[in-house]
Amino acid sequence: MRDANPQTIYLKDYTVPEYLIHSVGLNFALDDENTRVSSRLTLSRNPASQSKDTTLTLSGENMKLIRINLDDGTNPSGADLHLPEGLWAGQPRVNDLSKDQYLQTQDALIINQVPQQQRFVLTIENSINPKANTALEGLYLSSGMLCTQCEAEGFRKITYFLDRPDVMTLFTTTLVGDKDRYPVLLSNGNKVAQGELPDNRHWVTWEDPFNKPCYLFALVAGQLECVEDRFTTQSGRDIDLQIFVEKHDVDKCDHAMQSLKNAMLWDEQVYGREYDLDLYMIVAVSHFNMGAMENKGLNVFNTKFVLARPDTATDSDYEHIEGVIGHEYFHNWTGNRITCRDWFQLSLKEGFTVFRDQEFTGDRTSKAVKRIEDVNMLRTRQFAEDAGPLAHPIRPDAYIEINNFYTLTVYEKGAEVVRMIHTLVGADGFRKGSDLYFERHDGQAVTCDDFVNAMEAANNIDLSQFRRWYAQAGTPVLTVQQHYDPSAQTLTLTLSQNCPPTPGQALKEPLHIPVTVGLLNKDGSVAPCKLQGCGETSPKAPAVGCCPKTDEVILQLTESEQAFTFENLTEPPVVSILRGFSAPVKLVMERSLDELAFLLSYDSDTFNRWEAGQQLAGQIISGLIADWQNGRDMHVSPIMVAAIQQVLEQPWDDLSYFSLLLSLPSETYLAEQMQVVDVEAIHAAREFVLLTLAEQLEAQFQALYRNNHRDESGQFDSGAIGRRRIKNTCLSYLSKLENKPIYQLSQQQFNQAKNMTDQMAALTVIVNNPHPAKQQCLDSFYHQWQAEALVIDKWFALQASSSMPETFATVQALMQHPAFDLKNPNRVRSLIGAFSQSNPLHFHAANGRGYRFLADQIIALNTLNPQIASRMVGALTSWRRFDEGRQALIKTQLERIMTTEAISKDVYEVASKSLAVEAAGRSPLQNQ
Numbered sequence: 010m011r012d013a014n015p016q017t018i019y020l021k022d023y024t025v026p027e028y029l030i031h032s033v034g035l036n037f038a039l040d041d042e043n044t045r046v047s048s049r050l051t052l053s054r055n056p057a058s059q060s061k062d063t064t065l066t067l068s069g070e071n072m073k074l075i076r077i078n079l080d081d082g083t084n085p086s087g088a089d090l091h092l093p094e095g096l097w098a099g100q101p102r103v104n105d106l107s108k109d110q111y112l113q114t115q116d117a118l119i120i121n122q123v124p125q126q127q128r129f130v131l132t133i134e135n136s137i138n139p140k141a142n143t144a145l146e147g148l149y150l151s152s153g154m155l156c157t158q159c160e161a162e163g164f165r166k167i168t169y170f171l172d173r174p175d176v177m178t179l180f181t182t183t184l185v186g187d188k189d190r191y192p193v194l195l196s197n198g199n200k201v202a203q204g205e206l207p208d209n210r211h212w213v214t215w216e217d218p219f220n221k222p223c224y225l226f227a228l229v230a231g232q233l234e235c236v237e238d239r240f241t242t243q244s245g246r247d248i249d250l251q252i253f254v255e256k257h258d259v260d261k262c263d264h265a266m267q268s269l270k271n272a273m274l275w276d277e278q279v280y281g282r283e284y285d286l287d288l289y290m291i292v293a294v295s296h297f298n299m300g301a302m303e304n305k306g307l308n309v310f311n312t313k314f315v316l317a318r319p320d321t322a323t324d325s326d327y328e329h330i331e332g333v334i335g336h337e338y339f340h341n342w343t344g345n346r347i348t349c350r351d352w353f354q355l356s357l358k359e360g361f362t363v364f365r366d367q368e369f370t371g372d373r374t375s376k377a378v379k380r381i382e383d384v385n386m387l388r389t390r391q392f393a394e395d396a397g398p399l400a401h402p403i404r405p406d407a408y409i410e411i412n413n414f415y416t417l418t419v420y421e422k423g424a425e426v427v428r429m430i431h432t433l434v435g436a437d438g439f440r441k442g443s444d445l446y447f448e449r450h451d452g453q454a455v456t457c458d459d460f461v462n463a464m465e466a467a468n469n470i471d472l473s474q475f476r477r478w479y480a481q482a483g484t485p486v487l488t489v490q491q492h493y494d495p496s497a498q499t500l501t502l503t504l505s506q507n508c509p510p511t512p513g514q515a516l517k518e519p520l521h522i523p524v525t526v527g528l529l530n531k532d533g534s535v536a537p538c539k540l541q542g543c544g545e546t547s548p549k550a551p552a553v554g555c556c557p558k559t560d561e562v563i564l565q566l567t568e569s570e571q572a573f574t575f576e577n578l579t580e581p582p583v584v585s586i587l588r589g590f591s592a593p594v595k596l597v598m599e600r601s602l603d604e605l606a607f608l609l610s611y612d613s614d615t616f617n618r619w620e621a622g623q624q625l626a627g628q629i630i631s632g633l634i635a636d637w638q639n640g641r642d643m644h645v646s647p648i649m650v651a652a653i654q655q656v657l658e659q660p661w662d663d664l665s666y667f668s669l670l671l672s673l674p675s676e677t678y679l680a681e682q683m684q685v686v687d688v689e690a691i692h693a694a695r696e697f698v699l700l701t702l703a704e705q706l707e708a709q710f711q712a713l714y715r716n717n718h719r720d721e722s723g724q725f726d727s728g729a730i731g732r733r734r735i736k737n738t739c740l741s742y743l744s745k746l747e748n749k750p751i752y753q754l755s756q757q758q759f760n761q762a763k764n765m766t767d768q769m770a771a772l773t774v775i776v777n778n779p780h781p782a783k784q785q786c787l788d789s790f791y792h793q794w795q796a797e798a799l800v801i802d803k804w805f806a807l808q809a810s811s812s813m814p815e816t817f818a819t820v821q822a823l824m825q826h827p828a829f830d831l832k833n834p835n836r837v838r839s840l841i842g843a844f845s846q847s848n849p850l851h852f853h854a855a856n857g858r859g860y861r862f863l864a865d866q867i868i869a870l871n872t873l874n875p876q877i878a879s880r881m882v883g884a885l886t887s888w889r890r891f892d893e894g895r896q897a898l899i900k901t902q903l904e905r906i907m908t909t910e911a912i913s914k915d916v917y918e919v920a921s922k923s924l925a926v927e928a929a930g931r932s933p934l935q936n937q
Contacts, residue, residue, distance in 0.1 A: 020353040027058045030178040039186035053128045065120045069169035072135045077106040080130040093212040118169040151296035154231030161411045164223035175454040177220040185212045191230040227304030236262040253292045261316035272335035303340035319723045323766040336366035350454045356403040360423020377615035384590045389677045391417035395484040400511035404479040409918040425593040434468045442467040475521040482511040489598040493581040505570040525591040527561040528582035533611030536582040538562045541574045588614040606652040633694035645701040664731025668738040703745040714739040722764040737770035744774035802839040809843035845884035857898035864902035875913035882919040
């Protein structure tokens with residue numbers, strides 16, 4: 010049975026650790042079902058602690074305690090855990106504690122009394138069963154390989170420890186195992202010794218010269234092949250680079266290795282950060298709850314973000330691999346060398362590092378496309394999180410299970426907060442601030458405030474009000490009104506901000522919001538941005554720190570409402586506001602269809618140009634939704650068709666950006682704009698626009714497809730990627746025509762494709778239309794790729810997200826497919842996750858079968874893998890946004906989940922908060 014009152018942890022209750030660990034020696038006798046762990050901790054009382062308690066409490070779960078030895082220096086035990094023969098042989102030793110000297114609970118080991126005036130050595134031996142660890146936290150078995158995942162609190166499932174990020178220590182790790190079963194033995198740092206033992210065993214000792222918290226510990230042992238390369242740093246040091254994979258995946262590592270070298274070079278050039286060890290290792294693991302983990306010097310990755318070959322991975326896969334490898338590498342300084350004081354500060358490392366990996370990818374690919382893709386995901390998923398019962402600031406103030414706070418808010422919104430600082434201080438100022446941050450806090454566990462303090466000190470700027478972004482939940486609504494005075498030749502923009510109540514935060518204070526603005530003349534040329542008061546030193550100046558550029562200005566909104574006046578404008582300009590999406594807000598501004606079409610044609614800001622097209626399509630689809638709901642005929646405005654036609658007729662250098670300009674808002678984004686979500690109406694209206702554009706612009710789409718259809722498999726330059734992207738965008742439009750020539754075209758591309766991008770694009774349009782060869786193509790694809798797990802994940806996800814009527818029955822059948830494994834997180838995400846999170850039409854079927862299906866899987870996963878189970882609950886959290894019938898159906902399933910025997914903390918927290926009364930007793934939408 011679950012604890013009826015699970016403990017809530019509060020930021021306000023933070024206290025420094027009562028004890029410090031100066032070093033730890035770990036010795037693992039590895040076995041799939043009975044791994045023996047011996048740890049020697051050198052500890053002392055923390056002089057900064059105010060506690061008078063003389064007991065020592067160590068965290069620990071799901072292990073068998075064998076013995077404890079306490080050496081206060083008066084009678085040392087003599088065991089040396091740095092060497093393989095230092096393992097205890099099972100005989101009692103001097104200073105072993107008797108059972109009346111300690112208390113072992115379900116989640117802790119409490120030693121009654123330890124020395125208070127000097128250092129002491131605590132040695133603990135315990136055993137664990139990796140094979141039985143389906144939660145994939147701590148040490149577990151994945152495809153015959155032993156590996157670890159210790160963030161956030163997984164180390165306590167390996168051995169007893171002060172498992173908190175502000176306890177940093179030096180690790181020395183010795184691994185002992187059978188040479189045939191575990192030929193490769195890896196851990197953090199540098200390899201310092203190795204040798205042979207009787208009974209076909211061998212051992213390796215690893216030493217990490219840098220203090221780190223235990224969540225950065227890693228261990229990998231198994232039958233692996235190594236792909237090697239080298240990187241020379243800016244100071245001339247040679248770094249050995251190694252990627253470990255299973256034998257059949259050796260030919261899929263080239264891109265990952267090049268991505269690593271790209272990231273290392275970029276971090277040196279942009280941030281001046283050089284790698285600090287002699288060796289950098291990556292291991293690809295098939296069973297992994299996360300994307301990857303930045304363990305010091307030994308990154309453990311989900312195979313999805315390492316393995317790529319042109320015929321098995323799409324262009325998007327290639328980009329994501331480079332981005333994730335960059336992300337984990339950048340953590341070496343923004344997460345490892347400087348880490349979090351406590352888990353409430355998670356965005357300190359994740360928000361900053363996501364910002365860094367976004368900029369890295371933008372520099373490596375297309376800045377315009379990368380920015381649009383990041384904002385698209387933020388607005389469709391993170392904004393929904395902000396508007397729901399799980400809303401929380403990027404620095405939460407409470408949690409029950411920390412794994413539930415690895416959220417889009419902490420990561421993606423956290424990155425947007427860092428980006429706003431970058432906007433306010435400029436690129437040079439941000440580099441000065443980051444340099445100071447690294448200089449001040451290297452080797453420390455710090456807070457979000459320490460990061461902001463460094464930016465303030467380096468740039469002589471006051472970010473006091475800006476700090477509210479860290480503490481306030483919810484998405485601010487930015488409302489813009491404009492007034493042009495022809496006699497004064499001025500334009501006044503009145504900006505106001507408000508943020509709806511969120512759970513626990515009914516009232517919101519004004520935020521410091523940077524709003525980047527540009528102006529356009531009627532002919533599409535750039536109008537001057539001369540702001541009244543810009544450059545004034547008076548505290549009443551309307552724009553503190555004005556941007557010196559003449560084509561745009563950064564307005565700094567700090568009050569609930571402020572007016573900003575532009576002068577020397579001989580005609581009313583067209584306003585381009587929130588350029589580059591300069592702040593994570595919802596923009597409310599009246600725009601005509603003609604004005605949006607104008608911005609789609611002429612806006613010089615790549616993000617706002619795309620955004621104009623999204624708003625244009627969104628307004629038209631919104632009208633069609635109302636028509637569909639009221640039984641009226643639907644008609645697409647000719648303005649929409651003309652706008653897309655004009656985009657098609659213009660020349661484009663960045664074809665990937667071109668393809669985004671042709672895209673319509675997703676059904677998920679459109680749902681976010683509705684007071685009460687109507688999934689059927691959204692789908693019908695959006696499909697009608699796609700069909701209309703395909704019918705009226707068929708010739709242009711056909712020509713564009715033919716002009717860009719060529720065999721460039723294995724080429725990943727921007728031109729080749731762009732040609733594939735625009736070609737497949739055209740194919741998607743043409744597929745709406747549902748005629749024989751188009752069916753033949755898509756099937757021909759599927760059969761002849763030599764790269765996964767083209768093959769998946771063709772299969773996608775086949776599966777999402779009544780194509781006569783659909784089952785034949787699906788069967789062919791499976792038989793072709795059944796040995797490639799990551800490709801079969803795509804096969805599952807594609808069918809689960811299909812809009813075709815038979816999809817739910819297909820999903821039920823796929824649950825029984827021999828290739829489906831509920832214990833594999835990738836497979837769960839590809840089928841159950843894709844259906845519940847990427848198929849709103851069928852998941853939200855009015856009969857509630859989608860909700861029942863998901864609840865069944867969550868209950869099954871609850872005891873297998875609580876982390877994955879809790880993430881699946883996320884699809885049910887926004888139930889108040891639907892009609893009353895669906896609300897009742899979803900609520901029933903949430904209540905059913907809550908009554909599950911032995912419900913985990915992970916699932917309990919998400920489900921209970923989802924059922925809790927919203928702020929002020931109303932839904933977030935009602936509060937707006």
